[in-house]
Amino acid sequence: MKENSYAGFKIAAAIIMGVLFSVTAVSAADAPEWDKTFALSDKVQHEKVTYPNRYGLTIAADMYLPKNMDKSKKYAAILVGTPYGGVKEQGAGIYAQTMAERGFAAVAFDESYNGESSGQPRHLSSPDIFVEDFSAGVDFLGTRPFVDRNKIGVIGICGSGAFALSAAQVDQRIKAVAAASMYDMSRVIRQGWKDGMTGEQRTQMLGELSEQRWKDFENGSPLLPPGFPSEPAASLPEGLDPISSEFFEYYGMERGHHPRSHGPFTATSNMAFMNFSLNAHIKDISPRPILFIMGENAHSRYFTEDAYEMAAEPKELVIVPGARHIDLYDRTDRIPFDKLEAFFGSHLN
16 A cells, blocks of 8 residues: 555544433423524424433434324334434434425434433444444334334434444344445444555554553543544645545534534544444345445545445445535535435335
């Protein structure tokens, strides 16, 4: 692997990484001021909800329901995961709200240790737990009296695309999966950008992370790389590579900035991804359908192209003309919501 390619991977990775069952709900009227990066639609009703995962962590989520839904009836439901390092107040909320406008019960959630979900230390990343968080959302949705538990689908954006697919590999309650601008974090962390990391480089990285665990223990807290600015930046910093510039445009500027979206995760979180292959059993999702969505100009498209080839039928691939990776986070003029509605409307029927 060329040195400049490896350096580019490290810069990009630094940005994109980094008990009884009880459920509580707070009405939108009682919730704090609207804290999303998008406006509340007048076609939906919104509730803040929490629910546990099997590790005993509390998942914080936003539930969006059609404005005039009849709760005596049963509805199809959609669970939406955030981009890697994002929070439910950003792109995941846009997807959930829009699907609710189209007649689905929808939930966008924060991953464990992040956003408003519980867990210490903060900003920890775990492939196993992040996959579990999808199944925990299915637990919640399937126990709502207005949800048909045989009609639950999931949407994963960026890193959560692979988490959603991994959850569906084993959780057969998930009846349909869509992955938009997918990133396979286990692959890119273990193998480097476009699989260019050498065995020697991997050994060096693991050695450094192994030593970091001792430092974390002695310091009493894990190393957390610097994140995005606490306030939106007015312009892009100089010297960023194209991938890092794209992520900063969304997370670090007015477009998608949110104070709870730090960006990078604790440094030693990467060790877990070295041992966890997210899409290894993607064929097991069949005969349940998968919809892959990627931008024509997305730097990440190779993840989607390879996952599509690995997946068994039924599967579909939608390429959005002119779209970059981050455009499928929030650009409602480019996210193919008509296709998402048709896909879930057909397969959750």
